[in-house]
Amino acid sequence: MNNNKMVERIYPPNQLTPLNEHDYIQLPINFIHDLAQADCLQSLLDKIAFWISQIFQAERTSITLYDRAHFLKLYSISGNQAIPLEFKVPIQQTFVGRVFSTATLRICDDVTLFEELDCHMLAQNGMGSCMDAPLMHKGKCLGTLNVADRAKFHYTKQQAILLQCLANWIGLNIKLHLQVQEMQKLTSTDELTGTFNRRMFTQQSNQHMLLFFNTQTPFSMGILDIDHFKTLNDFYGHQAGDYVLQQMCEHIQSHLNEHDFLARIGGEQFAIIFPTHAVKDAVNRFKQIRTAIEDMKLPYQEEIICFTVSIGVAEAQITDLNAETVFKRADKALYQAKLAGRNRVHFDVPTLSI
Structure with missing residues (x-):
C-alpha cells in the first residue's frame, strides 16, 4: 500500500465545485426522461448505471448502497462484471469502502498496484483504473457511484467534477426512492413481528x-x-x-x-x-x-x-x-x-x- 499515494488522487468535496459560474453539465435528454420514469429504486439504479456508462464511455459502471454494518451492497452494474452483483462489498479493506467511509471522491490510476480486494478483482478482469464518488444527501453518504476503464491513468479532474456533481444529484433521487420504499414498508408491515399486515x-x-x-x-x-x-x-x-x-x-x-x-x-x-x-x-x-x-x-x-x-x-x-x-x-x-x-x-x- 506504500505505492498508493503515487497512483491515488483524492478530491474532497470543496475541490470539486464548478470552476466558475459559466460551467455547465450537458446530459442526454433520455437520461433525464428515464430517471423521471423510474417507478422503483432498482429501476432507478439500473437506469443510472446504464447512462453513466454512456456518459463516461466506461468499461464498467456500478452503484453500491449501504446495506448493513460493515458492508455495501451492489445494486446495479453496467458492463464488465469484474465484481459480480451478488458480491457483498466489505467497507473495510476495499477502495470503494474508503470512498464511502470518508465521503470523498477517489481516483485509482492503477488498480494493479493496490492490495485492496475490489482493486484486485478489477485488475484480474482487465480493468486498469477506476473513479469512485460518494452518493451524498444532506451530508450523509448513501453509497457510491463507480466507473472503471481498461486504461491506466484514464480519469481527469474535470471528469471527477462531473461525476461528483452527478453523484450529488443522483443521491437526492435515491433518497426520495428510499423514503417511498420505507413508507411502503410501514404501510404493509406489522410493526411488532415484521411480517406483512x-x-x-x-x-x-x-x-x-x-x-x-x-x-x-x-x-x-x-x-x-x-x-x-x-x-x-x-x-x-x-x-x-x-x-x-x-x-x-x-x-x-x-x-x-x-x-x-x-x-x-x-x-x-x-x-x-x-x-x-x-x-x-x-x-x-x-x-x-x-x-x-x-x-x-x-x-x-x-x-x-x-x-x-x-x-x-x-x-x-x-x-x-x-x-x-x-x-x-x-x-x-x-x-x-x-x-x-x-x-x-x-x-x-x-x-x-x-
Whole structure:
C-alpha cells in the first residue's frame, strides 16, 4: 500500500465545485426522461448505471448502497462484471469502502498496484483504473457511484467534477426512492413481528384469487391461531406475549420459501398462503409448521415458554366467489380445529351445490 499515494488522487468535496459560474453539465435528454420514469429504486439504479456508462464511455459502471454494518451492497452494474452483483462489498479493506467511509471522491490510476480486494478483482478482469464518488444527501453518504476503464491513468479532474456533481444529484433521487420504499414498508408491515399486515394479506389473497380464476393456478390458505394466548399473556405478561409472537414468526419464516406469504391479521392470528401447491402438500406443510411450533422451547427470563397453535386450511375452489370466501372457509376450519381440542390442523372440505 506504500505505492498508493503515487497512483491515488483524492478530491474532497470543496475541490470539486464548478470552476466558475459559466460551467455547465450537458446530459442526454433520455437520461433525464428515464430517471423521471423510474417507478422503483432498482429501476432507478439500473437506469443510472446504464447512462453513466454512456456518459463516461466506461468499461464498467456500478452503484453500491449501504446495506448493513460493515458492508455495501451492489445494486446495479453496467458492463464488465469484474465484481459480480451478488458480491457483498466489505467497507473495510476495499477502495470503494474508503470512498464511502470518508465521503470523498477517489481516483485509482492503477488498480494493479493496490492490495485492496475490489482493486484486485478489477485488475484480474482487465480493468486498469477506476473513479469512485460518494452518493451524498444532506451530508450523509448513501453509497457510491463507480466507473472503471481498461486504461491506466484514464480519469481527469474535470471528469471527477462531473461525476461528483452527478453523484450529488443522483443521491437526492435515491433518497426520495428510499423514503417511498420505507413508507411502503410501514404501510404493509406489522410493526411488532415484521411480517406483512392484514392490508397486504387482503391484497395478496385477491391477487392469488384472480390468478386462480384466470389460469386455474391453485393456492391454499391457512389461518393460524395461538392456543390459549390470553392465558399465556396473563401468566407471563404482555412483553412475554410479544416475544412469543416475534419468535414464532421467525420460526415460521424458516419453513417458508420465497413465494410463500405470511401476515399477521390480528392479535395472535396469522394467515399463510401457499401458492401453486396441491392441497395435500399444503396440509402437510401446515402440519410441519404446527409440529415445529409445538417443539419450540423459548427461554424467557427464568422460565421456558412452550405453546401450541391451531390451523385451519382451505384450498381455492371454482365455487368460491372471491378470496374472502376462501378466508371464511379457512376460518371455519380453524374453529373446527379449536373445537376438536386445539394443537391441530383442520382442512375445510367444501360442499358442492347440486
